Amino acid sequence: MTESPARTERGTPVELTDLTRVYGSIHALDGLTLHIDPGELVALLGPSGCGKTTALRILAGLDRATSGTVAVGGRDLTGVPANKRDMGMVFQAYSLFPHMTVRDNVAFGLKMRGRDKAARNRRADDMLDLVGLTEHGGRFAHQLSGGQQQRVALARALAVEPSVLLLDEPLSALDAKVRSQLRDEIRRVQLEVGTTTLFVTHDQEEALAVADRVGVMNQGRMDQIAAPADLYANPATPFVAEFVGLNNKVPATVDGGRAQVLGVSVPVIEGSLSAGPGIAMVRPESVTVAEVGGGDAGNARVTSVNFLGPISRVYCRLGEGDGAIDLMAQVASSLATRLTPGDPVVVGVEPTAVLVVAAP
Amino acid sequence: MALTATGSDTPTRTGRRLSVGPSLALLPFLVFVGIFLIIPTVTVIVQGFLENGRFSLSNIETLFTGTVMRALWKSVVLSASTALIGAVIGAIASYLVVSGNPDGLLRRGAVSLSGVLAQFGGVTLAFAWITTVGLGGMLQRALEAAFGYDVFGGSGWLYDMPGLILVYSYFQIPLMVIVFLPALNGLRPQWREAATNLGASTWQFWKEVGIPVLTPPFLASALLLFANAFAAYATAAILVSQGQIILPLMIRAALTSEVVLGQQNLAFALALEMVVVVAVVMWVYNWYLKRAARWLQ
Numbered sequence: 001m002t003e004s005p006a007r008t009e010r011g012t013p014v015e016l017t018d019l020t021r022v023y024g025s026i027h028a029l030d031g032l033t034l035h036i037d038p039g040e041l042v043a044l045l046g047p048s049g050c051g052k053t054t055a056l057r058i059l060a061g062l063d064r065a066t067s068g069t070v071a072v073g074g075r076d077l078t079g080v081p082a083n084k085r086d087m088g089m090v091f092q093a094y095s096l097f098p099h100m101t102v103r104d105n106v107a108f109g110l111k112m113r114g115r116d117k118a119a120r121n122r123r124a125d126d127m128l129d130l131v132g133l134t135e136h137g138g139r140f141a142h143q144l145s146g147g148q149q150q151r152v153a154l155a156r157a158l159a160v161e162p163s164v165l166l167l168d169e170p171l172s173a174l175d176a177k178v179r180s181q182l183r184d185e186i187r188r189v190q191l192e193v194g195t196t197t198l199f200v201t202h203d204q205e206e207a208l209a210v211a212d213r214v215g216v217m218n219q220g221r222m223d224q225i226a227a228p229a230d231l232y233a234n235p236a237t238p239f240v241a242e243f244v245g246l247n248n249k250v251p252a253t254v255d256g257g258r259a260q261v262l263g264v265s266v267p268v269i270e271g272s273l274s275a276g277p278g279i280a281m282v283r284p285e286s287v288t289v290a291e292v293g294g295g296d297a298g299n300a301r302v303t304s305v306n307f308l309g310p311i312s313r314v315y316c317r318l319g320e321g322d323g324a325i326d327l328m329a330q331v332a333s334s335l336a337t338r339l340t341p342g343d344p345v346v347v348g349v350e351p352t353a354v355l356v357v358a359a360p
Numbered sequence: 361m362a363l364t365a366t367g368s369d370t371p372t373r374t375g376r377r378l379s380v381g382p383s384l385a386l387l388p389f390l391v392f393v394g395i396f397l398i399i400p401t402v403t404v405i406v407q408g409f410l411e412n413g414r415f416s417l418s419n420i421e422t423l424f425t426g427t428v429m430r431a432l433w434k435s436v437v438l439s440a441s442t443a444l445i446g447a448v449i450g451a452i453a454s455y456l457v458v459s460g461n462p463d464g465l466l467r468r469g470a471v472s473l474s475g476v477l478a479q480f481g482g483v484t485l486a487f488a489w490i491t492t493v494g495l496g497g498m499l500q501r502a503l504e505a506a507f508g509y510d511v512f513g514g515s516g517w518l519y520d521m522p523g524l525i526l527v528y529s530y531f532q533i534p535l536m537v538i539v540f541l542p543a544l545n546g547l548r549p550q551w552r553e554a555a556t557n558l559g560a561s562t563w564q565f566w567k568e569v570g571i572p573v574l575t576p577p578f579l580a581s582a583l584l585l586f587a588n589a590f591a592a593y594a595t596a597a598i599l600v601s602q603g604q605i606i607l608p609l610m611i612r613a614a615l616t617s618e619v620v621l622g623q624q625n626l627a628f629a630l631a632l633e634m635v636v637v638v639a640v641v642m643w644v645y646n647w648y649l650k651r652a653a654r655w656l657q
Contacts, residue, residue: 062553082556089557095550098655099572108568109558142654153554160558 011039011196012073012163014059019068021054021220028054029065030220041190041197042225043211045204045243051220052200053168059198060166061085072163083112088157088195092169094149096141102128102152103137109160127155130189147178154186158193165190165197171206183210204244208232216240233353236271241281241355248287248327250349252280252356259356261349262299262318272356280354287329289314290346291338298344300327305336312336316347404635407628419629428610432633435590435606438521442528443585449529450536450585451578457537458544471541474534481531486598489527494518519599524606527595532585539584543577546656573655580648587641590634607634 014036021029029051036042044052057063059070061082069078077085088109096105106127107120115123128134131151141149150170157165167186171179187210190197201207207214208228215225216239224236235241252259254273259266261280272278292298300316303326312333318325327347339345411418422428457470493499493511495518503509517523547570555565593608600609607630614627 060553060557062556082553083559083561085557086559087557089554091550091554093548093550095548095554097551097554097569097573099569108555108560111568112555112559112564142657156554156558166557 011194013038014164014196014198015069015071016055016059017069017071019055019058019070020066021051021058021063022066027220029058029068032068032217032220032222034215034222034225036196036198037212038196039194040212041187041199041210043199043201043207043214044217045201045207045214046217047202047243050217052202052217054220055217056166056168056198056200059164060087060089086160086162087164087166088160088162089166089168090150090153090157090170092172094141094146094153094173096149096152096156098141100140101137102133102139102141102144105141105152106137106156106159108156113160123159124155127159128152130158130192131155131185145178146174147182150174150182151185154189158189158195162195165195167197167199169201170199171201172203179206186210208244216243234269234271235281235355238281238355238357241357246281246283246355248282248284250280250282250325250327251277251359252354253277254356259354261354262347264349264351266349266351267353269353269355272354273358277359278356279359280349280356282327282349282354284313284328284330286350286352286354287327288348288350289316289329289331289335289339290348291335292344292346296344296346298346300345300347302339302341302343302345304341305339307333307336309333314339314345316345318347401635404628404631407625408632410628411625419625420632422626423629423633428607428630428633431605431607431610434521435608435634436637438524438528438606439586439589441525442532442589443582445525445529446532446536446585447540447578447582450533450581451540453533454537454540454544458541470537474537477534478531478538481592482594483598485527485530486595489518489523489530490599519601521605523599524596527599528589528592532589535588536581536585539581540577543574543581543652543656546577547573576648577652577656580645580652583641583645583648587638587645590638590641 014034016032016034019029019032020027028049032051032055034042034055044055046052054063058065061077061080061084065078069076071077072085072087096102097108100108103121103124106124110120110123125134125137128137131154133148133151133155136144136148136152141152144152150173153170170186171182174182183206186199190210199207199210208231211228213225214228214231216223216231218237218239224231224240226234231240232244235244235246250261252261254268254275254277256275257268259268259272259278259280261282266280300318303315303317305315306313310333311330312335314329314331314336316327316329318327329347408419409415409417423432453470457467460466489497491497495512495516500511503511512518518526551569551573552565555569560568591608593612596606596609597612600606611627611630611634614623614630617623
């Protein structure tokens with residue numbers, strides 16, 4: 001997660017109000033309301049089918065809301081066709097026109113707007129320069145890597161100076177290294193041009209890294225929208241907590257604003273259960289694992305170890321039988337490499353704030 | 361595989377080791393290609409240049425005579441016109457098919473029907489047309505009885521070029537549906553959405569993206585249809601029992617004529633001419649196909 005740099009406010013405000021989208025018996029969107037400030041980058045985060053792409057497509061005009069309104073810059077666009085909405089979009093799969101050169105792809109939107117060829121090419125070259133592909137203007141899509149194609153798609157979307165930039169999982173088809181580079185590139189370019197941007201992703205790290213605010217969607221509704229650091233520290237619902245990595249569920253008892261979790265007293269996040277027994281949602285990096293020696297049985301056993309480079313994931317089981325609790329801890333690999341499945345360990349939690357919810 | 365003698369019964373392999381398995385698996389195919397493609401082609405080429413067992417260019421010279429050139433021209437006209445009709449109507453039909461529900465009855469039915477009709481050529485097709493709209497055909501007689509209308513107007517066009525064009529189109533159109541559907545399926549919805557998002561109207565999308573992207577597979581399909589019609593024999597042989605209006609019928613005459621004997625080598629030369637035309641067409645077809653594959657992969 002990186003801290004959001006200062007953004008310019010040259011963009012246009014976006015207002016989605018009470019959007020619903022029904023397909024037969026499925027409610028893809030169920031009363032979604034979202035305001036995006038001028039120049040802001042908002043990421044919609046959620047699992048497949050949560051409605052985030054539907055929201056983006058309705059904003060683009062590529063899908064129609066069953067009810068609700070879409071406004072950009074104070075203008076109601078609800079009934080305006082997609083080709084009149086003045087938006088730029090980068091798609092998940094490569095959507096460059098295969099028979100055109102990179103330059104012609106970037107200039108396509110300007111051609112549709114009747115700009116002359118010289119002006120189109122000048123603007124296309126400027127945009128290619130912005131995404132670092134100046135020398136690739138004469139190539140075709142099949143001659144570019146996946147990352148380069150998405151950079152061209154970004155240049156093409158921005159060439160028309162759209163009022164809103166829409167990014168529909170633009171990094172999901174790329175490998176990890178390219179994804180990380182392009183993610184930073186997108187943020188740099190977005191800050192430079194100051195276009196109001198809606199970024200749809202199912203990748204928590206991606207959303208937290210690039211967005212001014214992250215909205216977590218669940219079953220067509222917005223569960224929580226907040227700045228990345230706030231969302232990470234104070235998830236409002238169990239769904240959000242799980243989505244931002246609080247995926248260990250440990251029995252706890254709440255009393256007086258603190259919870260007892262594995263014998264450790266920890267503060268609780270706002271919105272937690274006020275008192276009584278519940279389930280604490282603990283992030284893997286807050287779970288501690290210590291080796292035991294001298295025949296001590298510890299309080300848990302290692303079930304598996306996943307080596308991830310400098311850090312590792314250690315999976316442990318507390319107790320036996322029906323009451324057993326499975327935990328995932330994220331620890332330094334220097335410790336994890338000394339552990340093998342079956343080893344007794346002592347598992348605890350760090351005294352960081354947790355969300356405690358009622359037991360199901 | 362290189363082997364060295366070691367003084368024992370067991371050969372020792374040296375150098376690059378070749379796997380025999382895949383080559384053996386390919387053997388039936390290679391035998392098939394040898395018997396049904398290479399040997400006949402070589403025979404046609406060699407025999408085309410022989411006359412009474414000696415090398416001669418006389419058969420090749422005959423290819424440039426008026427009669428043969430007219431037959432070649434008519435073959436080209438028949439193939440080109442049915443390829444054009446088949447390509448245009450088939451492409452429209454394909455578009456209508458892909459516009460429907462991918463799992464719908466219309467699509468599945470149209471694809472299955474096209475598969476059957478594309479193979480419904482030859483004697484059965486010609487017979488079906490003759491018995492339906494031929495001179496004594498059911499429909500022809502019914503129209504004459506009911507309205508006094510003569511489909512032929514006394515011309516017998518079904519048994520000449522217009523008839524061949526009509527009947528060939530019957531299997532060319534479904535063939536186009538089969539070969540052009542994958543190309544239409546390869547036209548990504550994202551291109552349409554990207555173009556729309558960038559301000560293109562439906563017409564602008566087709567003009568700037570859809571038609572240019574589909575042009576190579578369309579031309580490739582049309583060339584395949586051309587080759588298909590150019591090489592077709594049985595349908596024409598049944599419909600046109602007299603005369604040698606196209607090359608395949610001229611080959612038949614050269615091989616079976618009881619009037620002018622000893623023209624077998626001319627038949628080989630005519631076949632060679634057809635091989636050359638089809639080879640050129642297929643070379644261009646492959647060129648377009650490669651481009652289409654690169655764009656629509």
